[in-house]
Amino acid sequence: MEKVAVLVEHRQNEVRDVTFEMLGKAHKLVGDGGEVIALFLGDASQKGLLDMFSPHAHRTIAYLDSALKDFEPLRYRAAFENIFENVDCQLILMAQTAFGMDLAPAIATKWGLPFTTDVVDIEVTDGNLVAIRQMYSGKVNAKVSLKPSDKVLLTVRAGAFPAEDIPKISGEIREISAGIEGDFSGRTFMKYIEAAVGDVDITQADIIVSIGRGIKDADNIPIAQELADALGGVVACSRPVADKKWLPKERQVGTSGKTVKPKVYIALGISGAFQHQAGMKNANTIIAVNKDPKAPIFGIAHYGIVDDLFKVVPTLTEKVKELRG
Amino acid sequence: MDIIVCIKRVPETAEADLVIDKSKKGIDTDGLVFSINEWDNYAVEAAIQLKEAQGGKITVISVGPEENNEVLRRALAMGADEAIRLTDPAFEGSDATAMAKILAAAIRELPHDLILTGVQADDDGFGAVGVALAQMLDLPYAALVTDINLEGDTMTVHRELEGGLEEVDKLKLPALLTIQTGINEPRYVSIMGIRRVAKKEIAAKGASELALSGNEVGPEGSMSQIEELFFPPVGEGAEIIEGTMDEKAEALVKIIKERGGVA
Numbered sequence: 001m002e003k004v005a006v007l008v009e010h011r012q013n014e015v016r017d018v019t020f021e022m023l024g025k026a027h028k029l030v031g032d033g034g035e036v037i038a039l040f041l042g043d044a045s046q047k048g049l050l051d052m053f054s055p056h057a058h059r060t061i062a063y064l065d066s067a068l069k070d071f072e073p074l075r076y077r078a079a080f081e082n083i084f085e086n087v088d089c090q091l092i093l094m095a096q097t098a099f100g101m102d103l104a105p106a107i108a109t110k111w112g113l114p115f116t117t118d119v120v121d122i123e124v125t126d127g128n129l130v131a132i133r134q135m136y137s138g139k140v141n142a143k144v145s146l147k148p149s150d151k152v153l154l155t156v157r158a159g160a161f162p163a164e165d166i167p168k169i170s171g172e173i174r175e176i177s178a179g180i181e182g183d184f185s186g187r188t189f190m191k192y193i194e195a196a197v198g199d200v201d202i203t204q205a206d207i208i209v210s211i212g213r214g215i216k217d218a219d220n221i222p223i224a225q226e227l228a229d230a231l232g233g234v235v236a237c238s239r240p241v242a243d244k245k246w247l248p249k250e251r252q253v254g255t256s257g258k259t260v261k262p263k264v265y266i267a268l269g270i271s272g273a274f275q276h277q278a279g280m281k282n283a284n285t286i287i288a289v290n291k292d293p294k295a296p297i298f299g300i301a302h303y304g305i306v307d308d309l310f311k312v313v314p315t316l317t318e319k320v321k322e323l324r325g
Numbered sequence: 326m327d328i329i330v331c332i333k334r335v336p337e338t339a340e341a342d343l344v345i346d347k348s349k350k351g352i353d354t355d356g357l358v359f360s361i362n363e364w365d366n367y368a369v370e371a372a373i374q375l376k377e378a379q380g381g382k383i384t385v386i387s388v389g390p391e392e393n394n395e396v397l398r399r400a401l402a403m404g405a406d407e408a409i410r411l412t413d414p415a416f417e418g419s420d421a422t423a424m425a426k427i428l429a430a431a432i433r434e435l436p437h438d439l440i441l442t443g444v445q446a447d448d449d450g451f452g453a454v455g456v457a458l459a460q461m462l463d464l465p466y467a468a469l470v471t472d473i474n475l476e477g478d479t480m481t482v483h484r485e486l487e488g489g490l491e492e493v494d495k496l497k498l499p500a501l502l503t504i505q506t507g508i509n510e511p512r513y514v515s516i517m518g519i520r521r522v523a524k525k526e527i528a529a530k531g532a533s534e535l536a537l538s539g540n541e542v543g544p545e546g547s548m549s550q551i552e553e554l555f556f557p558p559v560g561e562g563a564e565i566i567e568g569t570m571d572e573k574a575e576a577l578v579k580i581i582k583e584r585g586g587v588a
Contacts, residue, residue, distance in 0.1 A: 096452065101456070102468040106457070106459065106466075108457070109456075116548070118450060131549075134450065135448060136450075139556075140555070141554065141556065143553045187465045187494055192486075193492075194490060196489070206585065244510070258488070263584055263585040271340075299563075301563035304563030315571065315574040316574045323578055
């Protein structure tokens, strides 16, 4: 790979972490003598953000237009007309996030670029690119090849690549200020709505008892609550529990919920999809209880019990109560 | 209002012990239970709620073999009006791009004000078919939708961003939305409900009826190809605690206490 372009992801005046993860991977892919190109779409008031990432790219293309102030995929897509005319690269990286998922498939489809999504690793051997991506909620990995082409697009999973030790090169910044053209009235950005604040702030808890699909029914939540009470902790959950409204959204741990870092995180009946892991992997101690020995949660947990949570939890609660007298 | 919902039949793998098949390009699906993709179930419910509020007609579409009639019938039982199955040996091995081409070919021929898909499918997890389809049909779209409010020929939608943040967008119809889980509470489908629609005809359309040539779909029409499946390398992994239930619980309490989990 000689030239790899990275679409910078930014929101509410912050460059998002995944941008640095992509820049780091891009440097590994191009090696010495290659070129890492950062693509920034935004407006002139966001120019300050360029300093955050441009030192890590050989070249930054800053497409500045007031029409690009907020993330609107129809406008972003139009800006790529100009980008593809002016930027030469073999690979474009975007993130598999709410931003990238709303844009990348449209760009790839419009320009006929071979692409695949949610990539966790990229290997290049003899000029052939192989993407590693996950299937079946992270239970299986797939090696995926792309149709031969002079340019391909991949979306990258957030957190898949380290954001540390990215080379600093302070490359040039080129601004494009050509207006974008088209009718964008089909979709208009209105506003952001901040996350709701609930009665319990799980991000402040030292001990979290977290429940997943394995809890099976809302009526079973008291057994988790009892354990949490005995430990002086709080009950949190993975996505399926919040989706079913068994617990409020603000108790959800994961990419689209809260990120927590308790002393002890006890995962009950949680398979451990990467979206969940992203919200709890930095807990000091992770304990998982799950019937499935192959559940991804055991790959990240420090301690595990392979058994039925409905047998384990009541016994555990009893032992904790005994200990506390 | 004409609403089209694209649905997929997928194996339930959350609690299953998966085995990679001999070709190394798929999993062994013997013994797995298949059902409607979870995201798509929420999309069907969203369509029905819109129809209940505004009136209209819902057509559900699925790409795949005869077994897919199960999920189409389930959607009919929930309240969809028509079901179409797109099926052809040439469709096998289609990736997200080829799948979107098949759906686009069928939808172009149908009246459509609103198209709904799930955000992603539980099996291959591309999260790309909906947005690719919108591009092919040249429609405004929004991905990861968690709320829909229709106001005449426009609608206000919420998109789920990261960390609990949401975005509000205004879209003009016709449009396509990819639906996120949790947007609603999908209704229960009774066996009686399924029986009521058992006789309902489900139209099947092949490549020639959709005017698709073999090189537009399947592996040839795809942008990506699975070369090999393998199980993710397990890092250090958890220390698994063994013993009787009492012993396991006691060992856990000791660990929790040491790690500061019991005051």
